[in-house]
Amino acid sequence: MRLAKICMSVLYVAALGVPVRALAQPASAPGFTAGLAGLDAPNIAGSDDMPWNRGVAVATRSQAREVFLEGNRLFKIPLFSQAVEKYGEALDKWKHPAFYFNLAIAELNLGQYLEARDHLVRAMAYGADPLRADRFDEAKKQLVEVERHLGKIHVHCPTHDAEVTLDGITLFTGPGDRDVWVTPRAHEVTAKKPEYTTQAKRVTLAAGARESVDLSLLKLVEDRPWAVWKPWAVVGAGAVVAGLAGGVHAKSVSDFATFDDGFVKLTCAMKGCSQADIDGGNPQLTRQLNRARLEQRIAVGGYLAGGAIIAVGVMMLYHNRPYLMEREDPNPGSVAVAAVPLLSTDMVGFQITVSH
Numbered sequence: 001m002r003l004a005k006i007c008m009s010v011l012y013v014a015a016l017g018v019p020v021r022a023l024a025q026p027a028s029a030p031g032f033t034a035g036l037a038g039l040d041a042p043n044i045a046g047s048d049d050m051p052w053n054r055g056v057a058v059a060t061r062s063q064a065r066e067v068f069l070e071g072n073r074l075f076k077i078p079l080f081s082q083a084v085e086k087y088g089e090a091l092d093k094w095k096h097p098a099f100y101f102n103l104a105i106a107e108l109n110l111g112q113y114l115e116a117r118d119h120l121v122r123a124m125a126y127g128a129d130p131l132r133a134d135r136f137d138e139a140k141k142q143l144v145e146v147e148r149h150l151g152k153i154h155v156h157c158p159t160h161d162a163e164v165t166l167d168g169i170t171l172f173t174g175p176g177d178r179d180v181w182v183t184p185r186a187h188e189v190t191a192k193k194p195e196y197t198t199q200a201k202r203v204t205l206a207a208g209a210r211e212s213v214d215l216s217l218l219k220l221v222e223d224r225p226w227a228v229w230k231p232w233a234v235v236g237a238g239a240v241v242a243g244l245a246g247g248v249h250a251k252s253v254s255d256f257a258t259f260d261d262g263f264v265k266l267t268c269a270m271k272g273c274s275q276a277d278i279d280g281g282n283p284q285l286t287r288q289l290n291r292a293r294l295e296q297r298i299a300v301g302g303y304l305a306g307g308a309i310i311a312v313g314v315m316m317l318y319h320n321r322p323y324l325m326e327r328e329d330p331n332p333g334s335v336a337v338a339a340v341p342l343l344s345t346d347m348v349g350f351q352i353t354v355s356h
Contacts, residue, residue: 050126050130051126052094052095052096052097052126052130056093056094056095060093060094061093061094061096063093064090064091064093064094064096064099065090065094067086067089067090067093068086068087068090068096068098068099068102070086071083071084071085071086071087071089071090071102071106072102074086075102075105075106078109080106080107080109080110081110083102083106084103084106084107084110087099087102087103087106088103091103095122096130097122097123097124097125097126097130097131098123098130098131098135100119100120100122100123101119101120101123101131101135101139103119104116104117104119104120104123104139104142105142107119108142108146113146113149113150113183114150114181114182114183116142116146117143117146117147117150117181118181120139120142120143120146121143123139124136124139124140124143147181147208148207148208149184149207149208150181150182150183150184150207150208151181151182151183151184151205151206151207151208151209151210151211152179152180152181152182152205152209152210152211153166153179153180153182153187153189153203153205153210153211153212153213154177154178154179154180154210154211154212154213155171155177155178155179155180155189155213155215156176156177156212156213156214156215157172157174157175157176157177157191157214157215157216157217158174158175158216159174159175159191159193159196159215159216159217160174160175161173161174161193162174162175162191162192162193162196162215162217163191163192163193164176164178164189164190164191164215165189165190165191165192166180166182166187166188166189166190167187167188168188174191174193174215182205184205184206184207184208184209185204185205186202186203186204187202187203187204187205188200188201188202188203189201189203189213189215190215191215191217192217193217195219195220196217196218196219196220197217197218197219197220198217199215199216199217201213201215223322224320224321224322225319225320226316226320228320230316230320231313231314231316231317231320232313232317233313234309234310234312234313234316235309235310235313235314235317236313237309237313238305238306238307238308238309238310238311238312238313239306239310240306241302241305241306241309242302242303242306242307242310243306244302244306245298245299245300245301245302245303245305245306246299246302246303248295248298248299248302249295249296249299249300249302249303251295252292252293252294252295252296252298252299253292255288255289255291255292255295256289256292256296258288258292259285259288259289259292262284262285262288263285266285
């Protein structure tokens with residue numbers, strides 16, 4: 001049976017055997033009819049202890065009733081949108097379950113199923129007494145039919161202090177679970193928290209469908225490939241090697257200068273000396289020259305090695321920049337307590353550490 005036909009059964013016309021009209025008829029508030037003068041009589045207004053009467057003056061209830069009856073008149077024309085406005089105006093004054101009931105029926109005629117479901121639930125919040133049993137049963141039937149036109153999302157978020165939203169509207173703050181009725185279309189469910197990853201899931205539901213969404217967030221922590229000191233240690237080692245090479249280079253320069261000074265003192269220096277002349281004139285010069293050349297080669301190798309090590313250290317520094325990574329937070333918001341026994345010659349006890 002289509003929803004429009006179910007809405008037609010609000011009044012007793014079906015029970016009386018009268019053919020059902022194409023549109024639902026409005027229900028009057030319990031205990032009075034459209035021709036009643038007001039709600040100030042005790043058998044109509046009910047006790048002030050009634051939850052829907054509590055804190056609402058009788059005069060205010062009477063004003064709300066007049067607006068409500070105007071909504072009924074607009075409903076019969078039918079002008080459902082205007083009737084919805086009047087029922088809403090009446091509810092601003094007096095939140096009577098019967099007002100919610102008629103508002104829901106008007107919204108059903110407009111195809112506003114999500115709003116109608118909420119107002120049917122509010123209409124039934126206090127049981128059958130404020131509606132009468134027949135109308136309460138009708139509200140239950142309408143609720144079942146309405147939910148066939150909607151979808152429901154079960155949202156689960158275990159992360160403490162995470163803000164969970166549906167289509168940009170806040171649902172709750174985690175941890176928690178929530179069942180949300182939605183219109184059959186695509187919806188976006190999001191959970192976010194500072195210093196945590198943001199989870200966003202798109203859910204598309206058909207009428208009558210049910211979906212579950214888990215929004216477990218991961219904590220963002222700062223991490224590096226190596227300890228901060230390690231790249232600097234490599235750079236420092238390269239600088240030490242280069243520095244030592246510089247010292248060896250200085251020694252080779254000194255040895256070359258000593259060789260030059262000794263060479264010019266040889267008798268063959270003016271005409272040119274052979275190796276035999278050098279060895280015969282000053283055997284130390286050859287050894288000094290060889291040492292200076294070796295030191296020079298060592299210095300060049302040291303420069304190359306030190307520069308390479310420094311380059312590696314600089315690359316390590318670049319790659320060791322801090323970055324954010326996801327890390328599971330298995331017990332968000334929990335407190336860890338650790339007890340370590342302490343034992344010495346003059347003391348026996350425990351060291352207790354509390355951490356979040």
